[in-house]
Amino acid sequence: MIKIAIASGKGGTGKTFVATNIFHVLTQKNVSSVLADCDAEAPNVLSFFESVRKETHEVIQFVPVIDVNKCTYCGKCHEYCTYNAIFILPPSKIISVIEDLCHGCGACTVACEYDAITEKPFPLGNVNICLYKGSHPIIEARMNTGIMSPVRVIKQALRHIGHEAEIAVLDSPPGTSCPFIQTVNQADYVILVTEPTPFGLSDLRQSAETLKTMNRPFGVIINKAGMGNNDVRDYLAREGISLLLEIPYSKKIAGLYSRGRLPVESDESFGIQLLNIIENITAGYGNSNNKR
Amino acid sequence: MEIAIISGKGGTGKSSISASFATIGDRVVVADCDVDAANLYLIFNPLKEEEAVYVSGHDAVINYDLCTNCGLCETYCRFDAISTGDDGIVIISEISCDGCFLCSRICPEKAIDMIPNDKSRMYSGSFRNGKMVYGKLAPGEENSGKLVNMVREKAKETARENNIDTIILDGPPGIGCPAISTITGTDRVVIVTEPTLSALLDLRRTAEVVRKFSLPACTIINKHDLNTEMSRQIEEWCEQNGIGVIGKLPFDSRITEAMIESKSITEYNPQLDISNKLKEIWKKILDQSK
Numbered sequence: 001m002i003k004i005a006i007a008s009g010k011g012g013t014g015k016t017f018v019a020t021n022i023f024h025v026l027t028q029k030n031v032s033s034v035l036a037d038c039d040a041e042a043p044n045v046l047s048f049f050e051s052v053r054k055e056t057h058e059v060i061q062f063v064p065v066i067d068v069n070k071c072t073y074c075g076k077c078h079e080y081c082t083y084n085a086i087f088i089l090p091p092s093k094i095i096s097v098i099e100d101l102c103h104g105c106g107a108c109t110v111a112c113e114y115d116a117i118t119e120k121p122f123p124l125g126n127v128n129i130c131l132y133k134g135s136h137p138i139i140e141a142r143m144n145t146g147i148m149s150p151v152r153v154i155k156q157a158l159r160h161i162g163h164e165a166e167i168a169v170l171d172s173p174p175g176t177s178c179p180f181i182q183t184v185n186q187a188d189y190v191i192l193v194t195e196p197t198p199f200g201l202s203d204l205r206q207s208a209e210t211l212k213t214m215n216r217p218f219g220v221i222i223n224k225a226g227m228g229n230n231d232v233r234d235y236l237a238r239e240g241i242s243l244l245l246e247i248p249y250s251k252k253i254a255g256l257y258s259r260g261r262l263p264v265e266s267d268e269s270f271g272i273q274l275l276n277i278i279e280n281i282t283a284g285y286g287n288s289n290n291k292r
Numbered sequence: 293m294e295i296a297i298i299s300g301k302g303g304t305g306k307s308s309i310s311a312s313f314a315t316i317g318d319r320v321v322v323a324d325c326d327v328d329a330a331n332l333y334l335i336f337n338p339l340k341e342e343e344a345v346y347v348s349g350h351d352a353v354i355n356y357d358l359c360t361n362c363g364l365c366e367t368y369c370r371f372d373a374i375s376t377g378d379d380g381i382v383i384i385s386e387i388s389c390d391g392c393f394l395c396s397r398i399c400p401e402k403a404i405d406m407i408p409n410d411k412s413r414m415y416s417g418s419f420r421n422g423k424m425v426y427g428k429l430a431p432g433e434e435n436s437g438k439l440v441n442m443v444r445e446k447a448k449e450t451a452r453e454n455n456i457d458t459i460i461l462d463g464p465p466g467i468g469c470p471a472i473s474t475i476t477g478t479d480r481v482v483i484v485t486e487p488t489l490s491a492l493l494d495l496r497r498t499a500e501v502v503r504k505f506s507l508p509a510c511t512i513i514n515k516h517d518l519n520t521e522m523s524r525q526i527e528e529w530c531e532q533n534g535i536g537v538i539g540k541l542p543f544d545s546r547i548t549e550a551m552i553e554s555k556s557i558t559e560y561n562p563q564l565d566i567s568n569k570l571k572e573i574w575k576k577i578l579d580q581s582k
Binding site for chain 1: 300301302303304307328329331334349350368370371372387390391392393394397398429431432433434436437464465466467468469471472486487488489490493494497500501504518519522545548551552554
């Protein structure tokens, strides 16, 4: 199996657009593939495919429950908590857990010397596993609204990718912080999607530098080519970063996609371009010993 | 008065719209809360006046002179960050470490140090229509919500010191920690969306979060003419869900031309239809937020 992550620093450049179109052509060619939607805050991949839901796994973390009958208000749990999730006022004998701030590290449970802390599960989101055309899994990481961090949900979704499929396509969350790192860290190759604008370039630079420090091989697709200027292309040439494809800006493509349709369904040459990219990546990076 | 501009889906035009609002009228404080991919400085070229270090958290690092590879830390870690290799050596993955300190506390040899992540920064300075505060989160770091809070505190302080009434918060995409930190306690939330199915799905989740925090909110449909039918559906949905559409903006490729010249579209060409609409919307937002 080769894992290819589709990422970008800036939101809205076309990550999901590229990921869904690639997955669609692969399944059309009967290449055994899996698509993982790792954008757990805003998962949209499933809306592009008619698929059948097979499994749902709840993602939880544990949060402390304090037994006030046993608590001596010594404050050690508060001291151990790095996330300020335990509020304590010893003189008034007030102690409470702010569940939204808790990361579920268990330090308070270890800290308590009076057996006053137990833990209960706290739901963070779901991992939904669906089947497209009967045999190609789509794995969706979906964080619940109001939750602070998508990282645990993403990690659990990534575990469901398995090793059976030939190609795994990972639709990454935007940005370059933890959720992005968790996703691309699993990948053998990363496709960065950008647009030829100053915002696109600024965010591309940051993503490219991050991937370099992670030693992850990557290439770039310029989406909406034709708008903006040549600065992105110049930057890629200067840095020796491979330009995999330019997708011209077209109102027709934007219109199709806005209705949840994929351009590869009707545009054969676009499908071939994407397949060529995947073939080249697989030839170049498919036999790596990436066991992450 | 704090006005937050957000959107669940990225790339709907938050920053371009924020940039216009910030250059239409009276002096403002602009806070770029998209600390993960800060971009507004490209349009405003702020004159940097202050810089502050932001410690996003800590990473656990093993001191191998003291470590006996007992593996106790591995059994305590709930982030799967600690593992024992085939060679029996215990290692901590920087990527998975959450910085909770537990391993360093329970280690019998005191062989784990907690190293602060201090590569992130917060900057503040002046731009042509007021003051600007922005954060830059170093790659791979967590807790961006805390940096957003720091940016907002600084923005409030700057507004007070300079007698500026309005603070514009340009938010991040998504609905997690940094987005929540951007909107909590603001006077008004403006959600920027576009007429696509993906944007509508994300808008629903954003609206749920806004409702959870009981914040007054409205919606702008950007590029509404790219799919008028979807735009109508979104408008209907917004009306039914108490986040009424305050204005619709046409698609205009000159937004990109303006960006290349480091200008907002209203500065680039104030006569355009889109510029007039932006001015109308901003006036409505200010009137309604009073």
